Each structure stands twice: as structure tokens, then as C-alpha cells.
Amino acid sequence: MIYIIDILGTISFAISGVLVALSKRMDPFGVLIIASVTAIGGGTLRDVLVGNTPVTWMHNMTYVYVILATTIFSVVLRHKIDYLRTSLFLFDTIGIGLYTLVGIQVGMSHGLHPIICIALGTMTACFGGVIRDILCNEIPVIFRDEIYATACILGGISYFVLRKLPIEDDYVFMFSGLVVILIRLLAVRFKIKLPNLYKSEIVN
Amino acid sequence: MIYIIDILGTISFAISGVLVALSKRMDPFGVLIIASVTAIGGGTLRDVLVGNTPVTWMHNMTYVYVILATTIFSVVLRHKIDYLRTSLFLFDTIGIGLYTLVGIQVGMSHGLHPIICIALGTMTACFGGVIRDILCNEIPVIFRDEIYATACILGGISYFVLRKLPIEDDYVFMFSGLVVILIRLLAVRFKIKLPNLYKSEIVN
């Protein structure tokens, strides 16, 4: 289950990387690098921080092949994907829902505290996109779109709450992932933002 | 001793992170992320480079609670803290003094060469602020304020010199930390800068 989730997240994030890289007019290798970094950046940071080395994608060639295939597929179909530009947003959102759960699982398998697990899940979900945006010279989406990391954190909390209830593990997974995705979709749809704490100052 | 120093440094850096994040009008989670990254970024890099994983703050929830409490406290009292805007500078300075020593200790406990220990101390002290500034889209303070890393390096050197003398360990600690703090305070007060080596070229 967790493995399928991981692959689906990889595909979602690789597509989102390809779309951003294409919009920046990168050449084929640039597109591949951005797709890879977006797809495996968050998991790589997570693995490095918990000491899970060589990091996951070095052992398991599936990730490499999935990213390569997704990149080629997205580049070939780029004009079709472009018409569905909102799909970038959707793929990104599905990606963070799935990756949050993967990160939490890794944290739990290392016996870490739930707060740390949620931090790892949020990192796994958000960090690939942060690197993608830094490399593409955009302000990271995590800072532009305020309910991004918040959705991951709330999904993570709901995971640990639901686990205490008599619900099957697979449903707990699915539901927590949906929490992340729905919170982000609703936040964007209804323009919900967290309040600024500091409105008075003029930023130089 | 080293543990108390570490907690004090964490508080100092978390406050400095909160102040910068608030001045950038971030929402509550953004403020928490910047406070955390500032407080634990340098130590995390140090731990990853020496292979001390899972990194310190994943084992020891004290850091997490200290950062959470400091963040809430600073946000609630933000209007008071704001009047003391120079306090940002002061907290940052105390932070680098304390963290330099923590980093040196970790290097020594891994049996590394004094030069490497000083590099680790400087990294521990400076890297959290570098990430804070990159994420807040400012030029890292380490490059704006030239006696920043230099103060850490000189404090580190004085630590290894003082250790050879017949002085108690606690005093060696305190004195080396003060060296870092004083050098930075004096440099800023008297506008001391290191010389540029290359004055003739116009930077585009």
C-alpha cells in the first residue's frame, strides 16, 4: 500500500516538475533534473535526516525508471498537458497528500515521536517543491500559498488521531491523505488564508 | 553545561527567526517553520555531515518544545519585542557564540581535527541564519555583515588555544563564547570590516 502511494506521488510530482521546467524553457536535461528533484527531493532530505543511506532511490531503480518514463511521457504530451494547466495544481496537491503519509511511515519505522513523524511527512511532501521553485527562480509555493504545509500538518495530525480509533490501516491512510488534499483544494477554492500576525510594518 | 548552552542558543535563534518571519508578514505556520529552521538548521547540517543521524532534534523533544514555546511567546509579545528591534541583533549574536561551542564539541567527540571542529562550529552557528535569510528572500547576513563567520572562527581558535592552558573547562567555554560575541559586537559598533581584495571591478 505505502509502496503504491509512493510511486503515485513520484509520478504526480515528476509531472509537476516537468510543467514548471517547460514553462521556464529548459532544455531536455534541465527538464529531467527538475522532474527528478521535485519527485525525490523531499524523500531524499527525509532519508538523510533519519540516516537512511544510501537514500531510497539509490537502492530502488523503480523510482528512476518511473521518473524517466513520466518525464518522456509528459514532454511528448506537453501540448495536451498545457491545455490542462490547472492539472499542475492538481498533481502537486495529490503529490503532497501521498508523500505526507510516506514520510510519516518512515518516521514511525524509526520509532520517532509523532510530532517528528509529522515534521518528516511535511518535509517529504513540501521540500521537493521548494527545491524545484528555488532552482526555477520562483518564490517557493510553500510561501506563496499559505495552506500548503498547513494541509500536510493537519493531515498528519488526523493520521495519528485516526490510528487510535478501531479503523483498518488502509482506510486510515486513505482518509488522512484525503484530508491533506481536501484542505488544500478547499483553501485554494475559497481563498482561505492563515492570518498575518504583523500587518502594520512596511517591508523595505 | 554544553546542554544548557545549546538550549539557550536554540531560544536565541528561534526568537531571531520569529522576528524576521514576522517582518515578512508570514502566517503562523510560516513563522514556526522559519523559527525552527533558524534554531536547528545549523545543528542539522553539522549532524548530517558527521553522520550523527537521526539528527539531534529527532531524538530529543526538548528542542521541539523549546522552539514551540519560544515561538508562541515571541508571537504573543511581538509588539513588545518590536520596540526592541536591536534585540534581533543581540539574540543572533548570543546564538552564534553559543552554537559555535556546541559545534566544536560535536567535532571533538568524533575525534576530528581542530580545523574541522572550528568549521563545524562555524557551520552550526551560521547555517541556520543562512537558511532563514534564503527562505525569507534576503541576502544571507553572513555575506552582508562581514565579521559574522569571522567571529565564530576566531572564537573557535581561542577555544583551542585556551584548552592548552591550565584553565577549567567551563571557563574556557565561557571565555571562547564571549570572544565570538564581543568580536561581533565591537565589529558592528565600530563598523570594522575585513578589507576587500578586489575593489576595481564594477559589479553589474
Place this chain on the structure above:
Amino acid sequence: MIYIIDILGTISFAISGVLVALSKRMDPFGVLIIASVTAIGGGTLRDVLVGNTPVTWMHNMTYVYVILATTIFSVVLRHKIDYLRTSLFLFDTIGIGLYTLVGIQVGMSHGLHPIICIALGTMTACFGGVIRDILCNEIPVIFRDEIYATACILGGISYFVLRKLPIEDDYVFMFSGLVVILIRLLAVRFKIKLPNLYKSEIVN
């Protein structure tokens, strides 16, 4: 053999770091930091990702001394080096050729798949320059100059192809390194670029 290559790459990259830092009017410690990061940044990322910690330069003081000596030497002779500004390009190019091979070797010694080894080689070669450029507030050369990473990847592929032939290891090394260097030199000389895939959109 691999060790000599590594030291030569360290010197080449340290010089390239010094030249960029000087052109940004950095003070002596800033120059040293940029030289170090350029020279060991790629190898550090590689070591962290494969779990080779404490990272190489912490064990082996040779790197530290070589970087220190190269930095002092380059700073003293900066006016001479400046006349040869194209040398920056040349040193950078030799550096990526040598480091690609070092990265591939580390990957192979961990029993990783050739694709992963090539990725590690490319990372070792390119990442130091990426950090150098980010810290100096320039667009990373890897994105400005499109045949940069591509040269490393092609050199890596030629290494794995040549290994299958009945050629001595040292020649395989030399030849693959030359492939990287020649591809980049020719690409820059004849302004060869990879095609953009997405020319129609206006980037905001």
C-alpha cells in the same frame, strides 16, 4: 590515480571559487568559504547521500590544506589570474571532468547501479558550482550553460561503455574525463545548445 584526480579537481574548483568570490568583492574569509564550498560541495552532497560520513574532507586534511594553499596562492596572484579570465572557464571545465570520475568511483564502491553512479558523478561535478553561484547570487552556471551537466552525463556513459572493452583502467579514466572536458569545450566554442522544448510561452 583516483586520488590524484581528486586533488587536481579540488585545486581547479578552488581557483574557480576564488575568482567568482573576488569578482563579488568578498572579504578574505568570504573568499575562503566560497573556494571551499565550490571545491568540496559536490563531494559532500555525494557522501551524505550514500551515507559516507563523516564526509571525506573531515577525515583527510589534505583537502583542507590544498584549498587553503590554493586560496592564498590565487588571492596573491589575483591580478595575474584576472588577465586570464578565460582560465576560470578552463579550471571549471577540468574540475567537472575530474569530479565526474571521482563520483562514479564512489558509487561503484557502494555497489550502486550505473545510472545512479552517473547521477553521483554529475552531482559531484556540478553541485559545488551550484552552491557557489547561489551564494554569490548568480544564476547557477548549470542552468545558464546548457551543456554543463550533459557533458558529465555523457562522460559517465562513455566510462561504463569503455569499461566493457579490453582497455586498461587508467586509460578508461583518462578518456572518459577527456570526453567530459572536450564536450564542454566544443559546446562553448561552437555555441552548441540543447533545444528548448517549449518556445511559445512568455515567461512572466
